[in-house]
Amino acid sequence: MTTTWSVLAKLIALVLALIGLAVLTSGKVLPSPVSAPSESPKIGLYEIDGKVTILTVNNFNDTLLRQNRSMLVEFYNTFCGHCQRYAPHYKALAERLYPWREILLVAAIDCNAFENTGICRDYEIFAYPTVRYFSPDYVCKEGNWGQNINPHVELNELTANLSQRLAAENNTDKIPNYPNLNSLTENEAKTLNKVFTTDSNKKFVILVYEPENSTVGLESILHFHLWSDVQVRRINDINLANTFQIDGGKHKIATVDPQGNVVPYGVTEDTPQAYTATIENLLTAQGFTPRTVKGVKSAVAEAESANNESEHAATISEVLNNKHLVYQADLEMAIRQILLNEVPKVHEINGEQLLALQRVLGVLQRYHPLGPEGKTVIQRLYEYVLNRNETINGAAFQAEFDTLNQTHGPIFSSNHFVGCVTSEHNKRGYTCSLWTLFHYLTVQAARLEVSNDPLEVLTAIHGYVKYFFGCTHCSEHFQAMASRRKIWNVPNKDEAVLWLWAAHNEVNERLAGDETEDPKFPKIQFPSVSSCPQCHKEQPSASSNIATIDWDKDAVLSFLKNIHNPGYISRYGVDNDAVLHLSLDKLRQKRMIGGLFSETDARLTILLYGCCILIMGLAVRLVQMKKHRKKPNCEVLGKA
Ligand SMILES: Cc1cc2nc3c(=O)[nH]c(=O)nc-3n(C[C@H](O)[C@H](O)[C@H](O)COP(=O)(O)OP(=O)(O)OC[C@H]3O[C@@H](n4cnc5c(N)ncnc54)[C@H](O)[C@@H]3O)c2cc1C
Incomplete structure (x- = not known):
């Protein structure tokens, strides 16, 4: 009996240890390391x-x-x-x-x-x-x-x-110490010693022969203008250059000292770098150095606190463990960037650009993810823009937003990225959140059926990307892709959701492995098999690409609708929950319903399931062992 209990106790300890291990590896306790902070801020x-x-x-x-x-x-x-x-x-x-x-x-x-x-x-x-x-x-x-x-x-x-x-x-009278950039004239050549008599610091004049269509002389003058011991001049006339033993072939530069002694030098290549390297060698051999320049101060960066770093590491860990979750913080960051930066950055908004802004705000006021105050602010901003038929100044738009925000706000519950967090400086962030918001909007339009226009969200996205998105190349690519993928032929709102999904995957494929990719968040064909097995009709191989993946589009559509369902939007990292809808909290608690388990949850469930089977198996085995042990005892007793 004692043996049975001790075996069971060991088993329970093993199960607990395994659960502990799973929790640890889920990243909630041990955040994955962030990339080391770069040495120079x-x-x-x-x-x-x-x-x-x-x-x-x-x-x-x-x-x-x-x-x-x-x-x-x-x-x-x-x-x-x-x-x-x-x-x-x-x-x-x-x-x-x-x-x-x-x-x-x-x-x-x-x-x-x-x-x-x-x-x-x-x-x-x-x-x-x-x-x-x-x-x-x-x-x-x-x-x-x-x-x-x-x-x-x-x-x-x-x-x-x-x-x-x-x-x-020729900024001689505008910039102090402006060097003489003109080419040497015959007269100047005859009176070169003036350089030394007017400036006693000068130890040499360096003459650089500059053939036609070359700037080696000019660039040498600019390169050495801080070296007070010398004056560099350029000569364009080969005959004049000859008088200083420069032949334009073997000898391309020459030094002249106060006594008029000339020493010619060769240069290995006809590039400005080769000229400056040769001259620099001559000058440093003489012990000359450039004078110091009164510096211009770069702006000062705010120091990142250790606290921020650990929060950052925890956020990365959270996102890596829940790769398909959509986060409230990201949706808000995209809206924030649109309203506070991208639109206000435009000097004058009119014509098609104004129409595009009206459409974006129209779609936002219908499908935004904000709380009641956010709804009011977006609604008023939309009305403000609708009432301006001619031109809006970006500054006036910003002022209007600030006033509305002061009156009705705050409207944002956080001010940092979560799902769009970066593990390397300046990657992901806004563009990631913008895609997230775009997908969210297409899904809300399909879910809510507020408007009959199947293209309402895609039109707004297209206009925004064309007129406001501050990534010029992205915008050009997107417009070309939109016409190639026939955006205006999308027949209904479900297809609009899928159109954007497929377009985004095309961008993912183009950018996979690009230097802008965050190594912790590689570009994939979304969703991955692990996030949505039912979305893939076949297990993709390592060589699978956008053209060969066999998608189950119905499954993809319901997956996209699920992850962008307001009830399932994660509030991880949100600082001010109070500005959001309370009812969403309740829905959020029910997030597990509907097959939307996080990867951690799924891992724990499988582990517990496995452990239960193991315990049952061992229990059966123990009972059998007990029976076996009793038999010989009976025989002994019988014989006695
Ligand atoms: C309209 C647009 C066009 C762009 N064009 C370019 C470009 O031409 N060149 C360039 O260098 N950068 C471009 N970018 C930026 C680029 O696409 C990424 O946003 C950026 O590199 C950051 O990538 P990321 O890893 O954070 O993931 P992102 O590609 O930004 O994706 C954000 C999140 O969306 C989810 N997701 C990924 N794929 C899909 C999908 N198919 N459907 C639904 N959800 C998905 C994932 O959870 C992912 O983390 C563009 C961005 C936008 C918004």
Whole structure:
């Protein structure tokens, strides 16, 4: 008897241990690690201590209008994949032009940050990324928002263009210490010693032969203008260059000292980098160094607290364990970004763009996921936009929203992403939440049958993406995909849900493995087999792709309707539950009904089920063992 109980006790202990293990591995207790915080803190896409000067509303005007230098400013949106891909190129440009910084500063501003919305609106940014050039005498006034620079040209071409622009502008009287960018004349050549008599610091003049269509001389001058011991000049005339022993072949540069001694040098390649490397070697061999420049301060990032980090890790863990859940926080973040950033960023909204805004707000006021106050604010905002038949200014729209929010709000229950959390700096976030909101809206339209128009939500989405979505390339791709996939032929609201699902999967396939992908959240053909086995008619293989997956579309439709059902929307991470509908709380508690178990729940259920079978099996075995042991005893007793 004692043996039986001890075996049972061990069994129970084993079951408890297994349950404990399952809970631990479910991630609720042990959050999965977040990627190590990057060594240099960033604002948006750029490091604070990097070569790109970071601008925000706090230092934009001071830097642009009061610094007496030319500026290159990139206006970007952190969430825009194309801006993310472009950032390394812009950093390389800033690195290359760093020695020019007293003359031309390379800077960037994140238009996705709410605080910078006004600046990006005022500077009439229509595409992202936009790079603008501002001359040192730039005056901020209507219609004068800098000159567009095509950022997508190759780095060497871009630096060459910029050097020519600076030479043509000749900002001698606008920028202190502006170098002489003109080519050396015969007269100057004859009186070269003037350089030494007017500036006793100068130890050498460096002459660079610059053939036609080349900017090696210009770029060398700009590169070394901070080196007070030397003056670099360019020579375009080969005959004049010959007088300094430069033949344009073997010898391309020459140094001249105060005594008039000339020493010619060769350069290995005809690139600005080869010229600057050769000259730099000469200068450092003499012990020369560049003088320091009064720096321009990048904006300061707010420090992330350790508390935030652990919350972040817990959120990642939650989402990884519940991959198909839709979160209230994300739906709100998308609406927040639309109302507080994307729409207010537009300078003037009129014509088709205004119609698109009216449609988006119309759909939002019918199907939004907000509480009663949110409903009132969206409703009033919709009416405000409907009543403006001609033009709305983005700033006026923002002011209207602020007033409504102050009167009726708060309308948002959280201010961070949950399902769209990122494990790496600046990935996922808004674009992820926007897809989530779009799917949510198509499903609500199909569920509620408020309108007879099967295209009401798709039309609103199409208009929003076309006119407001601050990811220019995404918008172009989406419009092309919409016409290829015949968006306007979608016959009913269920098909609208499926149209968006299929379109999103097409984008997922295109972006799978892309550098913008978050490694913890790889792009998949959604939903996965583990999230919805019944959605897949066949188990997909490793090589399955969008064309070969055999979907059960009815199952996909009901899966999408389930996960976007307001009763099943997760409130994980919500800070202010009170602004949401109370009735949804009740529905949420019943979330398990309807086959929507989380992965953790499913794992625990299977484990418990397995353990029960194990216990029953062992119990039967114990009873059998007991019977076996009794037999010999009877025989002994009988014999006696
Ligand atoms: C309209 C639009 C067009 C875009 N085009 C581009 C582009 O051309 N280039 C580019 O670099 N980036 C583009 N993006 C951004 C890109 O699609 C992702 O949003 C971004 O890379 C973040 O990806 P993610 O991993 O967070 O998941 P996302 O793709 O953003 O998905 C968000 C969530 O939706 C769910 N989901 C995924 N697939 C589906 C589906 N088929 N149906 C229903 N739910 C699904 C998942 O839970 C997922 O976590 C676009 C975004 C939008 C909104």
